[in-house]
Amino acid sequence: NxxxxxxxxxxxxxxxxxxxxxxxxxMNHEYMSWYRQDPGMGLRLIHYSVGAGITDQGEVxxxxxxxxxxxxxxxxxxxxxxxxxxxxxxxxxxxLDRGEQYFGPGTRLTVT
Amino acid sequence: AQTVTxxxxxxxxxxxxxxxxxxxxxxxxxxxxxxxxxxxxSRQMILVIRQExxxxxxxxxxxxxxxxxxxxxSFSLKISDSQLGDAAMYFCAxxxxxxxxxxxxxGQGTILTVHP
Numbered sequence: 523n524x525x526x527x528x529x530x531x532x533x534x535x536x537x538x539x540x541x542x543x544x545x546x547x548x549m550n551h552e553y554m555s556w557y558r559q560d561p562g563m564g565l566r567l568i569h570y571s572v573g574a575g576i577t578d579q580g581e582v583x584x585x586x587x588x589x590x591x592x593x594x595x596x597x598x599x600x601x602x603x604x605x606x607x608x609x610x611x612x613x614x615x616x617x618l619d620r621g622e623q624y625f626g627p628g629t630r631l632t633v634t
Numbered sequence: 635a636q637t638v639t640x641x642x643x644x645x646x647x648x649x650x651x652x653x654x655x656x657x658x659x660x661x662x663x664x665x666x667x668x669x670x671x672x673x674x675x676s677r678q679m680i681l682v683i684r685q686e687x688x689x690x691x692x693x694x695x696x697x698x699x700x701x702x703x704x705x706x707x708s709f710s711l712k713i714s715d716s717q718l719g720d721a722a723m724y725f726c727a728x729x730x731x732x733x734x735x736x737x738x739x740x741g742q743g744t745i746l747t748v749h750p
Contacts, residue, residue: 565740567738580737582722610677
């Protein structure tokens, strides 16, 4: 049982480049979300989804896009990377009826 | 909007001793959940313990227990018989009840050091 997987683990981008962070879960969870973790600020919600075809914005959505075409996958797209997006990104999933979330291993992204 | 505050950026404890990490939150809701997550140097987020606001009994998980004071909006984590493997960043998190699904609001984190 792989749980929540994320790729890549590390990534370096130049300002203006685009990329997609991949997230997949094999637990048939309806809810999936993306957080970013910055020093001294805990984790902040970027986008979330309550099922295939349904997405919504979290606390810090600017500069990021998401889509949910299947229950298993929830990719996060950076359209034009900026140094302010340097962070550690976590994907998480949970059943709709339970609050605790299961997290992936994270992706450390550096934008130069 | 709800806020979660962890006022202790760093804490330390001797192996086998007990330590308490503090967390306060601000909400006008009556239905919510509270969590403690552990993040070791591996970066993986690990659920330590959860508490439903409607339950008066404090949650316990082996050496981990909470002191949930709903009126004071306080949710502290007590680690008994501390072990070297407990060294990590600990996050307190809040989730609204009802249809907020899994949206979590996190505190800033507390770094716990365990001395042998």
